[in-house]
Amino acid sequence: MKFLSYYSVCLASLLGLSSCKKENDEQPTPAPSAMTVVVSEELKSYALFKPGSYWIYKNTSDNSIDSIYVKAVDTFSNSTNAYCHITFGFEDSIPVTYHLFGHFLLMKEYTKESVHVNGVPMFMSDTTVLVNPGNYGISENRSLGLVNVQNQNYDSCRYVKCMNRNYYAASQTYFDHTCELIWKKHIGVLKFQQSGLAGLDSWELIRYDVIQ
Numbered sequence: 554m555k556f557l558s559y560y561s562v563c564l565a566s567l568l569g570l571s572s573c574k575k576e577n578d579e580q581p582t583p584a585p586s587a588m589t590v591v592v593s594e595e596l597k598s599y600a601l602f603k604p605g606s607y608w609i610y611k612n613t614s615d616n617s618i619d620s621i622y623v624k625a626v627d628t629f630s631n632s633t634n635a636y637c638h639i640t641f642g643f644e645d646s647i648p649v650t651y652h653l654f655g656h657f658l659l660m661k662e663y664t665k666e667s668v669h670v671n672g673v674p675m676f677m678s679d680t681t682v683l684v685n686p687g688n689y690g691i692s693e694n695r696s697l698g699l700v701n702v703q704n705q706n707y708d709s710c711r712y713v714k715c716m717n718r719n720y721y722a723a724s725q726t727y728f729d730h731t732c733e734l735i736w737k738k739h740i741g742v743l744k745f746q747q748s749g750l751a752g753l754d755s756w757e758l759i760r761y762d763v764i765q
Contacts, residue, residue, distance in 0.1 A: 596666045596678050597765065598738040599711070600659050601626075601637065606763040608741060610756040611703060618759070634662045673717040676736060691715045700735055702743045703759045710743065711736040739765060 607622035624642040639657040658669040668676035674691050684690035693714035700710045716731045735744040740763060746755040 593661075593666055593678065596659060596661075596668070599676060599736050600639075600657060600668045600741065601765060602639065602741065603764040606765075607761065608758060608763075609760040611759045612754050612756055614754040619756075634660065636660045673715060675715060675732065675734060676711070676713055687716075689717050697735065700737075700743065702735070702757050707737050707740075707743055709738070739763065 602623050603626060604623045607620055609618060609620040611618050621641045623639060625640040627638045627640075629636055629638070637657075637659040639659070641656065656670065660667055660669060665682070666678040667674045673689075677691055677694055680694045680696075682691070683694060684692050686692045691713060693712060695712055697710040697712050698708065700707045712733070712735055714731070714733045716729055718727055718729060731748045733746045734742055737743050740758070740761060742758070744755070744757045
C-alpha cells in the first residue's frame, strides 16, 4: 500500500471485573476483555476496530488506490494508565516512516483519552486540550457538519490538525510534518492530508467494512 506518514496509533483500556461462580456449579461468566471495559464509548466509536476490519483509500493526486486492515489488537495497563495497541496490515512502496497507518495506540492516561501514532496524538477526546498553532501537538480539534468524501456524505464528523517533527533520511534533515484528519464514529479516518515533505498527498476513503 502506498500510504504516506507515520501513524502509530493506540487505544486505552483497562479491566477490573472478575467473574463470579454460582453455588450450583454453573460455568462462571468470563470477564470482559480490557478493551471492552474501561475505554469510553466515545473513544471506542472512533478508533477501536477488531481484526477483519478494512479500509480502502484513494490518492487524490494520482488516483492510486490502497487498502489497510486490522491485523491484531493487544491491550495492557498499569496502576494508572491503560493502552490498546492496534496493528494494521498493508502493502507499501513508500518508506514506513511516512506511513499514516502502521499502529494505533489508543490510550487512557489518568482522565485523558487519545489516539497516538509514534508518540504523536492524532485524536483526543477532550477538544479543549490544544497547543498554539505552529507548536507540536494538536492545534485544532472540532466538530464538523456535513462532509463530502468521494461523493459520499457523512455527518457529525471530527476535524483534527496536528504537527510533529520527522527525520528525512535521504537528506539527513528534520522537517515539520503536518497532518489533517477527518474522523467519523464507527468508521475511523475518512480523509487525511499531509504536508511538510514532497510526496505527502491527500487520501480519501472510498470503501470500508469495520467490526467493533
